[in-house]
Amino acid sequence: MADIAKWEVANTLRERARDDLFNLLKSINGLKDLFIDADLFPLIDLTSNATEIKNYGVGNLHKLDSTFNVQPKNRPLFLLRPNMVRFLTLAKQLRQLDIRNSHVICVPRKFYAFEHLLEQEGLWGRCTLHELTAFDMVPVDYDLFSMVNSHLYLNIYLDHSTDWLSTLAASLIDFQQLFGKFANTISFGKLAGQVARQLERGQK
Numbered sequence: 001m002a003d004i005a006k007w008e009v010a011n012t013l014r015e016r017a018r019d020d021l022f023n024l025l026k027s028i029n030g031l032k033d034l035f036i037d038a039d040l041f042p043l044i045d046l047t048s049n050a051t052e053i054k055n056y057g058v059g060n061l062h063k064l065d066s067t068f069n070v071q072p073k074n075r076p077l078f079l080l081r082p083n084m085v086r087f088l089t090l091a092k093q094l095r096q097l098d099i100r101n102s103h104v105i106c107v108p109r110k111f112y113a114f115e116h117l118l119e120q121e122g123l124w125g126r127c128t129l130h131e132l133t134a135f136d137m138v139p140v141d142y143d144l145f146s147m148v149n150s151h152l153y154l155n156i157y158l159d160h161s162t163d164w165l166s167t168l169a170a171s172l173i174d175f176q177q178l179f180g181k182f183a184n185t186i187s188f189g190k191l192a193g194q195v196a197r198q199l200e201r202g203q204k
C-alpha cells in the first residue's frame with residue numbers, strides 16, 4: 001500500500017473516532033462533567049484534545065480512579081475501559097452517592113453483563129450505557145493501527161477473561177467493512193483461533 005493511501009486510512013480512522021465521541025457528547029443535553037479512565041487518556045490524545053471536548057458542553061474534565069467519591073456539579077459522564085471489576089466498583093459508587101442521570105461510556109464496547117449489573121445495583125433507569133465503537137482501532141502512526149489497550153493481555157491471560165475476544169473480532173469486522181477484506185488471516189494459538197472463527201462468521 002502506498003504511503004498516501006496509508007495516510008488516508010489513518011485519517012479516516014481518526015476522524016471516525018472524533019465524530020463518534022463528539023456526536024455522543026452533543027446528544028447528551030446540559031453541562032457535563034467528564035470523568036476519564038486513566039487507561040484511556042493516551043487513546044483520547046490520539047484523536048482530540050481538552051479544548052475540543054469542552055466545545056461540546058463539557059464543563060470539567062477529571063481523571064477517574066477507584067477512589068471516586070464526589071458529587072459532580074454537572075451531569076456526570078464516565079468514559080470507561082470495559083472491565084467487570086472496575087464497572088462493578090463504579091456502579092456501587094454511583095449507588096452509594098445516589099448519583100442520578102449519569103452516563104457510562106464504554107470504549108469501545110460494553111460487555112453484555114453490564115446491563116445486568118446496573119439492574120443488580122438498582123441503577124436501571126438512573127444510569128445510561130453507551131459505546132464508542134469507532135475507538136476500537138485508531139492510528140498510532142500512518143501505518144500502525146491499535147486498540148491502545150495496555151491491560152488487554154492482563155485481562156485475558158492473568159484474569160482469564162475472554163470478554164474482550166468478541167470486541168477484538170468486532171473491531172476487525174468493522175475495519176474490513178471500511179477498507180475491504182483481509183487478503184489472508186493467520187491465527188496462532190487457541191484464543192487467536194476463537195477470534196478468527198468469530199471474524200469468519202461475521203463475514204457471512
